[in-house]
Amino acid sequence: MSDVQYVLYGSDGLGVSVDAWRNDFKEYIEEMELDIEPENEIEFYQYIFETSFDDTKDWREFREIEFANNTFTITDVEHGNMCEKAYKEFADNKIHLELEPNTIQMWYLDKQGDLRCDAADCHNGSKKHQLCRAYKAGVTEAQKEELKDRLLSGTASQADIDNISECLGDRIAKAFEWDKVWSKETLLPPYCFSQLPSTGEIIRITRYEDGYRLANIDCGSREANAAYIKELNKSIRVTEAQEKAMSVGSMFGWNVPGANPSVYLKSAASPQREDSVKSVSAFCEKYKKQESNADRERE
Structure with missing residues (x-):
């Protein structure tokens, strides 16, 4: 339940x-x-x-x-x-x-x-x-x-x-x-498709699971894969904000702020805000910096 x-x-x-x-x-x-x-x-x-x-x-x-x-x-x-x-x-x-x-x-x-x-x-x-x-x-x-x-x-x-x-x-x-x-836009879907930053491969991310699985789909180039990912997610009604949140959750844990789609929806609505997050990579850098500062304070 x-x-x-x-x-x-x-x-x-x-x-x-x-x-x-x-x-x-x-x-x-x-x-x-x-x-x-x-x-x-x-x-x-x-x-x-x-x-x-x-x-x-x-x-x-x-x-x-x-x-x-x-x-x-x-x-x-x-x-x-x-x-x-x-x-x-x-x-x-x-x-x-x-x-x-x-x-x-x-x-x-x-x-x-x-x-x-x-x-x-x-x-x-x-x-x-x-x-x-x-x-x-x-x-x-x-x-x-x-x-x-x-x-x-x-x-x-x-x-x-x-x-x-x-x-x-x-x-x-x-x-x-x-x-x-x-608002379903603020909820996490059962799964989504995304792109592995290092290689451009298409991956599948499952909600609340760490890491990812290769989708065994290749369209020939990083750009073509990115376009196909958008079509795949659209077909299963997954938004861009949800995909970003799923990517962050699979890497850093599902309780971090970036694993909530509403973070990216707020960023889109208020791009001038200092705490706005426009991409997964931006969140990763911000999260690593916060963790590093926290570690220094604990020391």
Whole structure:
């Protein structure tokens, strides 16, 4: 559940960050003097569920949001050592996630803007993980069938899903007028393509992993590789700011300021600022200088 960004529930839950819910949960435990650990995930999500659904008006409105194309769900059901996959498409272009009795459920947007539902059956202990997406414009029935077959066989990659479908976060955020605090441009994508400065080779960087992997793609020159990288990232909806942040994160760690895309967005908006960062190399030099100064101070 570490990828939760916004919890989606009734009037109290729409657009609330998971950190805010955790703070509320801790205060609730202290106020009621309950013998519950704040880190107890089951109790935590049960608290969200019971708190949020006092008023179902907004939940009904949430399910009435329409998307441009057909929506579909991918479901993984865990029961003991068994895991089953399911796929279902909806022709009315709406969200189809229903309340289920005797089940702890949570609907949320993850950090990539995908709408997900996690549920646990209180009786038999089974767990359900559901992803809801919408097909892109122009997708053919043959493409849908191919994706469906790959999903059910467990061979579909994230790239296969991204190629013909899109996440629902932006549309949901706009419908409830909290899109001002939601911007995928400031989030890190699952992966991106970049260029190795020393050789000009095309590399692939995976979120939260150190280093890189060679993409085994060569367009003949450094310039041609750079142009192709832009096309590759554009096809998977990765911005230039995100690529820069991923490059820095893979080299210096994912907690440094330069691993946040917003650093480069702010720099573009205010190029005259002294602390602006215009490129990965600029950040690297600035970061090394700061570390060097810090080392001297410690000595």
